[in-house]
Amino acid sequence: MNLFTTRQRFHQALAAAALALPLLASAQEMTPIKFVLDWKLQGVHAWYFLAQDKGYFAQEKIDITIDQGDGSANAVTKVMAGSYQASFGDLNAIIQNAATKPGQAPVMVYQIYNRTPFALITKADSPIKTLKDLEGKNLGSPAGGAAMRMFATLASKNGLDTSKITWTNMAGNLQEQMLLRGQVDASAVFNVTSYMNLVAQNIDPDKDIRWFQYADHGIELYSNGVMVSPQLIKDKPQAVVGLVRAIHKGVRDAIANPDAAIEALAKREPLINKDLEKRRLMYALKTVVFTPEVATAGIGDVSDERLKRSVADLAAVFELPRQPAPSEVFDRRFLPPLSERKLTLK
Incomplete structure (x- = not known):
């Protein structure tokens, strides 16, 4: 290999490196x-x-x-x-x-x-017509559900005795099903999730479900x-x-x-x-x-x-x-x- 070829390849390598530097830096x-x-x-x-x-x-x-x-x-x-x-x-x-x-x-x-999307839902024909009616009932929620974690705040604001309420944990995709089957009396949900899950199950969330929105009951969260x-x-x-x-x-x-x-x-x-x-x-x-x-x-x-x-x-x-x-x-x-x-x- 002659000196000219060597120099030429050296300069080509330098040029290629120079072109690669901006890409590498980027x-x-x-x-x-x-x-x-x-x-x-x-x-x-x-x-x-x-x-x-x-x-x-x-x-x-x-x-x-x-x-x-x-x-x-x-x-x-x-x-x-x-x-x-x-x-x-x-x-x-x-x-x-x-x-x-x-x-x-x-x-x-x-x-x-x-506005907090936390809500409690129950069936429209449920005897739970006020928050106080939740006492003595079984509520459902996923184990890591934020609505369940924040329930204590709702209870405190509205005078509920949480010792009279029991909880059942279930997978999030079973919340509405277990409520509709009567396996829980109410469920603590994210309204943006539960509303459409009910629609997907051919349930009218406005007519067939009673909603207790946390934001409507003193919760500014x-x-x-x-x-x-x-x-x-x-x-x-x-x-x-x-x-x-x-x-x-x-x-x-x-x-x-x-x-x-x-x-x-x-x-x-x-x-x-x-x-x-x-x-x-x-x-x-x-x-x-x-x-x-x-x-x-x-x-x-x-x-x-x-x-x-x-x-x-x-x-x-x-x-x-x-x-x-x-x-x-x-x-x-x-x-x-x-x-x-x-x-x-x-």
Whole structure:
């Protein structure tokens, strides 16, 4: 091999390396984030996958992995265990963990469910006509169900003797079936899940079921939203900004085009009933996302005063050793501008 050929190949190698450097740097800039949902794939999760399909996470240099969950309270503990860096879970579970393990609990950075979806359901012909009628009855819930965990707050607000109430644990997909079969007298549910599960079983949830919405009985609690680990905030604050921005764009687009959102969901779970899941998505938007508070504060934010009252309620009911400050459990620094978050539902 002559000197010219050697030099030529040397320069070609340098050029190839130079071309590869930007690609390598780009790959190195990507932040991997493992994200766990609160439950099995449903219409209320469609915005995450719509954001993924539209490349919003990639634009933020985030390599996201989205897994199904098994309870909105469990979504909190999974982040605390280090299995995930972020999740869609329950703010109230954050508060309880922050009270006992300061600095270890996840932090809510984008509140989606402004109104708690917790509810108790019973059959329309049931003798349970008021909350007081629950005494002496058998209630059903999955073991990690947030509605069951928060029942003590509802009971405290409404003078119920919880010692007179028994609980039966069952798989989440059996809640409505066991109620309809009379195996439990009432069930503690997420309304956005249970409403459509009843529809799928040819039950009219408005006529055949009696609903006791926690929010209608003195419970001001917030519920599910996007939370991240304290470590992610410390190490990758810009990734948190990007995560929230990407998810918000997905929420925005899902509101504007729910059909596209459901199609994104169906790519991951082809066996879903698209019509049912679209109805679930719209039901959630109408009942727990869009509220008078959201009309003013925009999607994603909270009222500090309301959050403070919620913390006090939880502290009293669960005898928490301390009351975390709102800033310990919710951080609005990562939110997009209010002008981008003031959305309207068609």
